[in-house]
Amino acid sequence: MGSSSWLSFSLCLLLLCRMSQAQFGSSQESPFQSSRRSVSxxxxxxxxxxxxxxxxxxxxxxxxxxxxxxxxxxxxxxxxxxxxxxxxxxxxxxxxxxxxxxxxxxxxxxxxxxxxxxxxxxxxxxxxxxxxxxxxxxxxxxxxxxxxxxxxxxxxxxxxxxxxxxxxxxxxxxxxxxxxxxxxxxxxxxxxxxxxxxxxxxxxxRQEEGRQRYRREESMKENILRGFSTESLAAAFGVNMELARKLQCRDDTxxxxxxxxxxxxxxxxxxxxxxxxxxxxxxxGMEETYCSMKIKQNIEDPRRADVFNPRGGRITTLNSEKLPILRFIQMSAQRVVLYRNAMVSPHWNINAHSIMYCTGGRGRVEVADDKGESVFDGELHQGQLLIVPQNYAVLEWAESEGFQLVSIKTSDRAMVSSIVGKMSALRGMPEEVLMNSYRISRDEARRVKLTRGDEVAIFTPRRESRAEA
Amino acid sequence: MGSSSWLSFSLCLLLLCRMSQAQFGSSQESPFQSSRRSVSxxxxxxxxxxxxxxxxxxxxxxxxxxxxxxxxxxxxxxxxxxxxxxxxxxxxxxxxxxxxxxxxxxxxxxxxxxxxxxxxxxxxxxxxxxxxxxxxxxxxxxxxxxxxxxxxxxxxxxxxxxxxxxxxxxxxxxxxxxxxxxxxxxxxxxxxxxxxxxxxxxxxxRQEEGRQRYRREESMKENILRGFSTESLAAAFGVNMELARKLQCRDDTxxxxxxxxxxxxxxxxxxxxxxxxxxxxxxxGMEETYCSMKIKQNIEDPRRADVFNPRGGRITTLNSEKLPILRFIQMSAQRVVLYRNAMVSPHWNINAHSIMYCTGGRGRVEVADDKGESVFDGELHQGQLLIVPQNYAVLEWAESEGFQLVSIKTSDRAMVSSIVGKMSALRGMPEEVLMNSYRISRDEARRVKLTRGDEVAIFTPRRESRAEA
Amino acid sequence: MGSSSWLSFSLCLLLLCRMSQAQFGSSQESPFQSSRRSVSxxxxxxxxxxxxxxxxxxxxxxxxxxxxxxxxxxxxxxxxxxxxxxxxxxxxxxxxxxxxxxxxxxxxxxxxxxxxxxxxxxxxxxxxxxxxxxxxxxxxxxxxxxxxxxxxxxxxxxxxxxxxxxxxxxxxxxxxxxxxxxxxxxxxxxxxxxxxxxxxxxxxxRQEEGRQRYRREESMKENILRGFSTESLAAAFGVNMELARKLQCRDDTxxxxxxxxxxxxxxxxxxxxxxxxxxxxxxxGMEETYCSMKIKQNIEDPRRADVFNPRGGRITTLNSEKLPILRFIQMSAQRVVLYRNAMVSPHWNINAHSIMYCTGGRGRVEVADDKGESVFDGELHQGQLLIVPQNYAVLEWAESEGFQLVSIKTSDRAMVSSIVGKMSALRGMPEEVLMNSYRISRDEARRVKLTRGDEVAIFTPRRESRAEA
Missing domain, CATH: 2.60.120.10 (Jelly Rolls)
Structure with a gap:
């Protein structure tokens, strides 16, 4: 009884562990472990x-x-x-x-x-x-x-x-x-x-406040040692009052x-x-203790890319499987580098918000909400930030100079569902469901499902559509 | 040191695992793993x-x-x-x-x-x-x-x-x-x-909106592909504009x-x-991956019942022990089928709200709040839904045609505390505590604790009370 | 593949387990497992x-x-x-x-x-x-x-x-x-x-309400059995109406x-x-089931202290490593006994609020907020309670009659960062960082880092500062 319940628990852990099927390489993950709260x-x-x-x-x-x-x-x-x-x-x-x-x-x-x-x-x-x-x-x-x-x-x-x-x-x-x-x-x-x-x-x-909060403007933010009496500080540190006063940084500009x-x-x-x-x-084979836990990882090096399309660009994901400390922080990151006119497949974030920051180039970004309305259709250029809420559909399309992004996500195993391409939502559905959903023919359904062939997540534009538009 | 701390951690997992003591069969569970948030x-x-x-x-x-x-x-x-x-x-x-x-x-x-x-x-x-x-x-x-x-x-x-x-x-x-x-x-x-x-x-x-939100009435809800420009959509799918337009379902009624x-x-x-x-x-002995995870389970089949009282009815619970995917969804379900005049023991939900939906028959339901006031005392019939908040005391009593319910609960291991009957709150207390709490005699305390004998969760009415009332 | 992913998962658990590096003995823990929500x-x-x-x-x-x-x-x-x-x-x-x-x-x-x-x-x-x-x-x-x-x-x-x-x-x-x-x-x-x-x-x-809520004053709070009809209660318990009425405690004062x-x-x-x-x-080596789980632990006995300074006092921490049920309750406790004029090192709570209750004596407590302003600088005496929010810096200093506290914390592995003393924030930084941060000399930086020597968490006042003040 004891050993069997232990076994079943182990298996359930194992199962949790196995939930690491990835869409972009081995990076996407179960949405389930997030323990972030919604608002009231x-x-x-x-x-x-x-x-x-x-x-x-x-x-x-x-x-x-x-x-x-x-x-x-x-x-x-x-x-x-x-x-x-x-x-x-x-x-x-x-x-x-x-x-x-x-x-x-x-x-x-x-x-x-x-x-x-x-x-x-x-x-x-x-x-x-x-x-x-x-x-x-x-x-x-x-x-x-x-x-x-x-x-x-x-x-x-x-x-x-x-x-x-x-x-x-x-x-x-x-x-x-x-x-x-x-x-x-x-x-x-x-x-x-x-x-x-x-x-x-x-x-x-000490520093000028970065934000107008519920105070008048231009207030200074002091360090926490300034919030103690100098006498107590001197006693705690075992130093004289003069040195304690220095620690409070009173006149530091x-x-x-x-x-x-x-x-x-x-x-x-x-x-x-x-x-x-x-x-x-x-x-x-293991991190010795949390004291020696790794706190950083490079996501720029192309050799670490999870998706690499020589004509389209690359995507590198950093989640808690690669950097375990992220499990505790419940955040993850993704680097997207798109070449000229390449596109990230329309997709949605299953279990996280995505905070996209453009580090270079320019791109067109489109975002659709739950009513099928466009809530963003515009350009993002270097230094700009765009917040894409959980589940909202988004599409990124590089301009001629290319488009580089870093996305910070609010889950340590952020999971994405592509709409089209290999391992996408539409490819997972039977042809006849697509035919009846969109009132299209079997041939059209097949084109919808299969045109992108083996392309995953990053697409290069097709002549067909460009020409026609 | 390493192995001992690993051991202790394993034991703590084991312990978590063992917390599956059930009141209704093997279904009730620790309230502790819920990670649902309260409001602010x-x-x-x-x-x-x-x-x-x-x-x-x-x-x-x-x-x-x-x-x-x-x-x-x-x-x-x-x-x-x-x-x-x-x-x-x-x-x-x-x-x-x-x-x-x-x-x-x-x-x-x-x-x-x-x-x-x-x-x-x-x-x-x-x-x-x-x-x-x-x-x-x-x-x-x-x-x-x-x-x-x-x-x-x-x-x-x-x-x-x-x-x-x-x-x-x-x-x-x-x-x-x-x-x-x-x-x-x-x-x-x-x-x-x-x-x-x-x-x-x-x-x-596309569909008429199911809800008046912050918009005027009768607005249509479009699908997410409609939120993208047709040009981008065609480019992403690698299809022509005409087919892309079809995917947007513009005139679908x-x-x-x-x-x-x-x-x-x-x-x-x-x-x-x-x-x-x-x-x-x-x-x-295990689910291979989350890709082959089981997503459904029947709770109507009487052979799966956790509590079965041939004169009273049955209760079937579906929690994450039986259907592991519920662990990620943090919900569970319970099927209650009561025969003529049978009753579910007064109880409270320890770690979940219970959303009760009547699938057939009729029953009298009573709910008491934290001030000991009745917040519901009425009939529930087919097609009606009642939300019983966490901890509120509730009692269900079938009318002559019987009473069938399904309860969806907001914890994957919803746990119930019966007030009376086998494995109940009152039976867990010493006689003398009951005597002094209710100012009753030892014999009365014994009747309170023991009249229901081995009946668990489902009771058949006693002649005594019926006659007297 | 299966075994390697299981291995990696085990290691990650192991790692979680190892995060038990303590500041006060073996009691402080990772802040990460808390799953408490902030407000909206x-x-x-x-x-x-x-x-x-x-x-x-x-x-x-x-x-x-x-x-x-x-x-x-x-x-x-x-x-x-x-x-x-x-x-x-x-x-x-x-x-x-x-x-x-x-x-x-x-x-x-x-x-x-x-x-x-x-x-x-x-x-x-x-x-x-x-x-x-x-x-x-x-x-x-x-x-x-x-x-x-x-x-x-x-x-x-x-x-x-x-x-x-x-x-x-x-x-x-x-x-x-x-x-x-x-x-x-x-x-x-x-x-x-x-x-x-x-x-x-x-x-x-039944009892007078402890709180004016959204009702008129002096309302009585009844027990939950009073919220059911007497008839239903009698039927449920299988007792007569008279006894059912007694269970409702109508005239209990x-x-x-x-x-x-x-x-x-x-x-x-x-x-x-x-x-x-x-x-x-x-x-x-293990708790048999949750039914036999330990629910209490003494934290007054000096032999259980995690920090003991014969001239200063002691600190005893009770977290989920010592009392596993706390893992489910997500709270922990700390007992602090300070002798005459002793001091708890200035510190902040990393992952919890601290609800401090004074059980005896008197002490001076200072609390600083994120703007470096003093939000509390006063005395706490027996029977008084002070809530120190997460991350706020706090310092406790006993008066001549000593100072005894119990702190309840809102994490089962509450973690503290001392500012000074052994294993403190300032000691973890390079001298040159301190020199440039506080504009002090190398000798001063050294005094700041090292004066407290091996003292952890509890300090005895130094003559130097006292004399000078």
Whole structure:
């Protein structure tokens, strides 16, 4: 009895596990594990019109700027997400902070390092010897004592970083060019128990508020240490009042991205060493603990593509099967690169909203709602964002210069249903159902089902239709 | 350390698995796995009165009709569900569509076939030879090429069908009598991320709107292909503009249920073959993949009953232990058949709302709220629906013609606590607690606990009380 | 393929399992498994000021009293919880009831027994022989027949009891002193599907309403049996109308806590037997079924402390790793005992709200919000409650008489991030990040990171800061 029920449970897990049949490669998944909540009032989301969105407010810092999309916009509100674009100049340090919502960050451009402090994890990065640079600057007067801190990760263009809510996080541009990153925060995630506002808690510095909330304009956001009395802070840290006052950053006007004059010296493995470490871990067959969990993955490299059509483009999906931390964040990402005039098959997102951000080129996007009405039919170009609600039908069509997108989705196993092409909704139905549904002949039904042949998800336009139009 | 923590985790899974102690046979379950959300505002649901509900709007189609219950009714709103009753005439085809909410469909009457297109699953139904019928009609002029499509299921009276959100779905009546089906959609399920409205997306045809929403009356609902430009659609399908226009169904007035003049010819196994296939699968001990997951189960057959009282009636429960797909849909169903004057023990639903639909006969139903006030004390007859909120106490009592119900519940392991009878709340308490709670004697406490003897859930009235009343 | 995907799934479970890196001993956990929902409207929770809260309404019963905290208070509303303090006099019986929300109960004082009726579980407590007491009272006239009921648990000061929603529950004070208990109900838990009000359903007795809801004042709350017609009730129980009327408790004015004149005689194991039973179960390595699941755990005993600082105090955490039933209730508890002038490290709750209740002494508490503003800086003394929202930074500092707290948290694996001390956010960052963040020297950064040395979570004040202040 005991063993049989265990067996049946195992099998049910197994079954869950097997639900990884993919449409785009091995990426699509069951809609069922999402545990995101809908909002309370019926009809709250009367989306009669979608818009290509751009940031509505920019806050400049000493070494970069932060562009906020308006989270009170109905499209953001209905999807339950927030979005931020940051530009970090070379030698710019994004000060440590944490948020009430988990996030995915896509690196549009540049390279740098990121630190994520995971509570309870050991300080595994230790420096035992002098750094050359330090020696030069400080004149080699005193041997540098070792520093210990948690793991630091390198990132580069095309990486997706996964940051759980409540984890302290900082970031530094150690490259030659600005880092440009688009961040989507899932404020309606179960992990956020308060309300659906994005709340960023600074651990250092202070910054102009990114949003007019229920306060007068231009209010400053202080770091959380400023919210304690200096006396208590000094007692807690065991330092004097002067140093405690410094930690409160009272007169700091640098904003959330500050310039590190001589460059930040932190211990970090090279990209190559990092990859080797990751590989050895995956050879071992498991992540050792959550402390050594992988938090990033590149989705730009064409060799990682799940769908590749040499004349049409490619699609690369990053879900929790590939990056397990996404299981906890309940988000996933998809990179779409379309060549000249290529098209993504009309489809709908089964179990997630899709937050599409255009990283380059231009494309025509069409979106249809549950009443069969067009709620978007327009162009999306670099820097614009479009939120496609769950189940809404969408079609993307590159202009002559091509079209590059990154889509952040609100499920760790976002699942798509194509309408046409291989493994699509229409191909799954009997001919006679199509004949009677659309009042078409058997031959027409066959053309509807089969014209796209083995093309999956990405289509190259056919002469027939183009000519005729 | 590694192995011990793995062990402890396994044990905790095991424990989860073991939580299948049942009150009605092996059907009731832990309330804990539900991940349904409550609404945001306290006291939003001031249910001072429940009503026996009937559909408020009927939309006729060419070969059937669709009856909508008013989802803006407070009882539906508070339970976070929608309900629809459909009648499909013989040779009627319910056009393909998909919804934003998972649903259970109970077949009140009739038989037919249903197609469910699961994204990423193969087209496993292939026809290699001519069908006899086709030969006759088309005069055998050209050999019929094979058609391939996804699995098709047969259904009959008493079946429950489970349809996940976002999966395309069509249905055809291949019997001699109308198909009558009651559908409950769980719009507040985690799987639905937008708002709590039911949104049906047609894949073909067009239909009068079933609901006055935020639009003027009598608006038509188009299929999603109509929401794309014809040019883009032609390009995507690789077909000409004329055929693309047909796919948009611009002048279709047949509604969502259309007549198939010569009957629909689709490949399908016989009911017997289907059952054999299922059996062989369960002999193998597991579902192969979600692509071959079972989506239906009969709850009318008395041999499947969980509780059977030869003088009182029977209860058959269908939960995720019996039909694993329910785990993802987070709903379950219960069939109650009461004979003349029999009664279901007063009870409450621990972890779900119960949407009761009367399929035949008549019964008296009483419901009590958290203030011990009666919020319903009336009759329920065929075609009426009653929503019993979670935790509210309820009692069902058949009239002389008997009483048949199907209850759809908003948890895949809906759990009930009987107040009296075997395995009930009062029997679980010490005599002295009852004596002091109700100020009754030891003998009275014993009568309260034990009069019902071994009767579980279904009671036959006692002479004593009847006579006395 | 099958075995490899099973393997990968196992590994992912393993990984989940390993995420138990603790800050306070082995108690903190991944924030990710919480499946609590946020509310629907952005900015709904404008918490600009927290208050030390006390009950706002007291309802007296025959043998005790019930103090209600105002659940419409914004702080309770935003955290989605309710709180009640009960005082049960010796020989007081809290009548059986059940709630729509799971709860944790902390026994501040006293001892007693509690009965929890788990649906579907057997009546395992059976009395075969006369009790001595019964013999004496009833004069030994007739042999006492056996009584059977479900398990009864003993509790004492410092115990935490976990009660799932919808389970009938009663409680009796069999000690010499009043029982004082603080109860926190998680009304926004997924297990509650209706709205966020706390709904208590009495199974016996009647009581003045604890809350002005949408009714006139002073209304009486009846038990659920009163909501049925007497005739139906008699028929269901198979008893006469007179006894059915008694079950409805029409003229009962004793309230929810009644006096048992001669004391309640129920079968129960001694505390020692209970512990032995539990031990043997844990030696077997697993909980047999949910029917024998452990529902309580002591967190007062210093030997169970997770953090112990002989000069500062102790912290004891109770999460679902220690008490598996908490996994289903999605709550956890923490006991903090601070000695004279000791301090809990400034920290934030990563994945839960913290409902702090002061059981003794006094302390200064400071709370900072996401704008770095102080939302609370005041004293908390015995009997006061403070709700610290998720992510808000908080610091607790004992006055000279010491400070004792119990914190109930809205996640079964509540996770904390300390700001300073061993395994803290600041220690996890490189020195140079701190130097540039706070514009401090390398030496200062080192003091910030290292002054607290190996102290975890509980600090003793340093002379340096005190002197200087």
């Amino acid at each position: 009032t019926r009809n709250e989301c009367r989306i009669e019109r979608l818009n290509a969105l751009e940031p509505t407010r920019t806050v400049r810092s000493e070494a970069g700027m932060t562009d906020y999309f308006d989270e009170d916009n109905e499209q953001f509100r209905c999807a339950g997400v927030s979005a931020i674009r940051r530009v970090i100049e070379p030698r710019g340090l994004l000060l440590p902070s944490m948020s009430n919502a988990p996030r995915l960050v896509y690196i549009v451009q540049g390279r740098g390092i990121v630190g994520l402090v995971m509570p309870g994890c050991p300080e595994t990065f230790q420096s035992f010897q002098r750094s050359e640079r330090y020696e030069r600057e400080e004149g080699g007067r005193h041997r540098r004592p070792r520093d210990e801190h948690q793991k630091v990760y390198q990132f580069e263009e095309g990486d997706v970083l996964a940051v759980p809510n409540g984890f302290a996080y900082w970031c530094y541009n150690n490259g030659e060019n600005p880092v440009v990153a688009i961040t989507v925060l899932d404020t309606s995630n179960d992990a956020n128990q308060l309300d659906r506002s994005h709340r960023q808690f600074l651990l250092a510095g 640098r904003g959330e991205i500050v310039r590190v004059e001589n460059g930040l010296q932190v211990l970090r493995p090279s990209r190559r060493e990092e990859e080797e470490r990751e590989e050895s871990r995956s050879i071992n | 505002t306290r006291n939003e649901c001031r249910i001072e009165r429940l009503n026996a509900l009937e559909p408020t709007r009927t939309v006729r189609s060419e070969a059937g009709m669709t009856d909508y219950f008013d989802e803006d009714n407070e009882q539906f709103r508070c339970a976070g569900v929608s309900a629809i009753r459909r009648v499909i005439e013989p040779r009627g085809l319910l056009l393909p569509s998909m919804s934003n909410a998972p649903r259970l469909v109970y077949i009140v009457q009739g038989r037919g076939i249903v197609g469910l297109v699961m994204p990423g699953c193969p087209e496993t139904f292939q026809s290699f030879q001519r069908s006899e019928r086709y030969e006759r009609e088309e005069g055998g002029r050209h050999r019929r090429p094979r058609d391939e499509h996804q699995k098709v299921y047969q259904f009959e009276e008493g079946d429950v069908l489970a349809v996940p959100n976002g999966f395309a779905y069509w249905c055809y009546n291949n019997g001699e009598n109308p198909v009558v089906a009651i559908t409950v959609l769980d719009t507040s399920n985690d799987a639905n991320q937008l708002d709590r409205s039911h949104r049906q997306f047609l894949l073909a045809g 047949r509604g969502e249920i259309v007549r198939v003049e010569n009957g629909l010819q689709v490949l399908r196994p016989s009911r017997r073959e289907e059952e054999e296939r299922e059996e062989s699968r369960s002999i193998n | 409207t952005r900015n709904e929770c404008r918490i600009e000021r927290l208050n030390a809260l006390e009950p706002t309404r007291t309802v007296r019963s025959e043998a005790g009293m019930t103090d209600y905290f105002d659940e419409d208070n914004e702080q309770f509303r935003c955290a989605g919880v309710s709180a009640i303090r009960r005082v049960i006099e010796p020989r007081g019986l809290l009548l059986p009831s059940m709630s729509n929300a799971p709860r944790l109960v902390y026994i501040v004082q006293g001892r007693g027994i509690v009965g929890l009726v788990m649906p579907g579980c057997p009546e395992t407590f059976q009395s075969f022989q006369r009790s001595e007491r019964y013999e004496r009272e009833e004069g030994g006239r007739h042999r006492r027949p056996r009584d059977e009921h479900q398990k009864v648990y003993q509790f004492e000061e410092g115990d935490v009891l976990a009660v799932p929603n919808g389970f009938a529950y009663w409680c009796y004070n069999n000690g010499e002193n009043p029982v004082v208990a603080i109860t926190v109900l998680d009304t926004s838990n997924d297990a509650n599907q209706l709205d966020r009000s706390h709904r208590q359903f009495l199974l016996a007795g 004793r309230g929810e806590i009644v006096r048992v004149e001669n004391g309640l005689q129920v079968l129960r194991p001694s505390r020692r037997e209970e512990e032995e039973r539990e031990e043997s179960r844990s030696i077997n």
